[in-house]
Amino acid sequence: xxxxxxxxxxxxxxxxxxxxxxxxxxxYGLSYIFTRKAxxxxxxxxxxxxxxxxxxxxxxxxxxxxxxxxxxxxxxxxYLVAVAVFNPCIYFIAETFGISNTTASESGVFLACIPVxxxxxxxxxxxxxxxxxxxxxxxxxLIGVIITVxxxxxxSSLSIIGYVSLLIAVVSYAAYGVSxxxxxxxxxxxxxxxxxxxxxxxxxxxxxxxALMNGNIAELAMLPFTDMSFLSAVLYQGLGCSILAFFLSNxxxxxxxxxxxxxxxxVSTVVSILAGAIFLHEDFSGYQIVGAAIxxxxxxxxxxxxxxx
Numbered sequence: 001x002x003x004x005x006x007x008x009x010x011x012x013x014x015x016x017x018x019x020x021x022x023x024x025x026x027x028y029g030l031s032y033i034f035t036r037k038a039x040x041x042x043x044x045x046x047x048x049x050x051x052x053x054x055x056x057x058x059x060x061x062x063x064x065x066x067x068x069x070x071x072x073x074x075x076x077x078x079y080l081v082a083v084a085v086f087n088p089c090i091y092f093i094a095e096t097f098g099i100s101n102t103t104a105s106e107s108g109v110f111l112a113c114i115p116v117x118x119x120x121x122x123x124x125x126x127x128x129x130x131x132x133x134x135x136x137x138x139x140x141x142l143i144g145v146i147i148t149v150x151x152x153x154x155x156s157s158l159s160i161i162g163y164v165s166l167l168i169a170v171v172s173y174a175a176y177g178v179s180x181x182x183x184x185x186x187x188x189x190x191x192x193x194x195x196x197x198x199x200x201x202x203x204x205x206x207x208x209x210x211a212l213m214n215g216n217i218a219e220l221a222m223l224p225f226t227d228m229s230f231l232s233a234v235l236y237q238g239l240g241c242s243i244l245a246f247f248l249s250n251x252x253x254x255x256x257x258x259x260x261x262x263x264x265x266x267v268s269t270v271v272s273i274l275a276g277a278i279f280l281h282e283d284f285s286g287y288q289i290v291g292a293a294i295x296x297x298x299x300x301x302x303x304x305x306x307x308x309x
Contacts (some may be wrong), residue, residue, distance in 0.1 A: 017255030029271025038233030049207030101162030108149030137302025142293030
C-alpha cells in the first residue's frame, strides 16, 4: 500500500512537471507573434527592459500583498545568483547578439542543441546519468528542429561573433537548468523573483544606455503608451513569459529534472511555426509538418521512460 501511494505521488510529480514544461514552451512559442510586431518599431533592448520592469513590479506588489510567498532569510543566496546570472542575464544577451548576427536557420540549429548540452551538463555536474530512451528522444527532437528551421532558410552568415554568442547562450541555458536543481532549498516563486530582479536591473540599464546614446529617452519612456503592438508584447512577455513561463520552467526542473524539461524545448518551435502560419499568415510547408511531427515524437520518447532524469 505504501509502495502504491509513493508510486502515485511520483507519477503525479512527473505529470505535473511535464505539464509545466509543456506550458512553458507553449508560452515561449506564442511570444513569437508579439515579438515580431513589437520589434518592427522598437529595439530588442527596449522590449526586454520594459518586459522585466513590468514583471518585477507586478510580482513585488503581489509579494507585498501576501499573494506570493517570498522568504530569502537564512538561505544560501549564491544559488539564486547563479540561476539569475545564467538566465536571464547571460542567456538573453547572448541569444540577442547571436540571432542578430546570424541567419534564422543558424540560430535555430544552435538553440536546438540546448537539450543535448543540458543533458551533458546534468550528467557531468549533477551526476545524473540519462536513460537510453531520454538520449534517443532528445536526439530525435534535435533532428526535428534542424529539419524545421533549415526549411525556412539554409543561408549562412559565417559570423564568428554570432556563432560564439549562440554557443554562450546554449551553455548558459544548460547551466541555468543545473543551477535550478541545485537551488532546491528555494521555492519556484523565489527563484522566479530573483530572475526577474536581476533581469530588470540589467535590461533597464542597457535600454536606458542605448536610448541615451541614440538621444531617444523620451521615446523609450512613452513606447508602451504610444505603440499598442509594443504594449501588447510587453504585457504578454512580462506576464506570460517572464512571470508565468519562468515559474513553470523552474517548477518543471524541480519536479522532473533538467534533462526531461529541456526535452520539451522543441515544442516552442512547433508552436511558433503554427502561430506564424495562423496569425501572421506565414508559409507552412510540408517539410515543416514533418519536422514538427518528429519534434513531438522526440519529446514523447524522451519522456516515455520510467527512469527519472
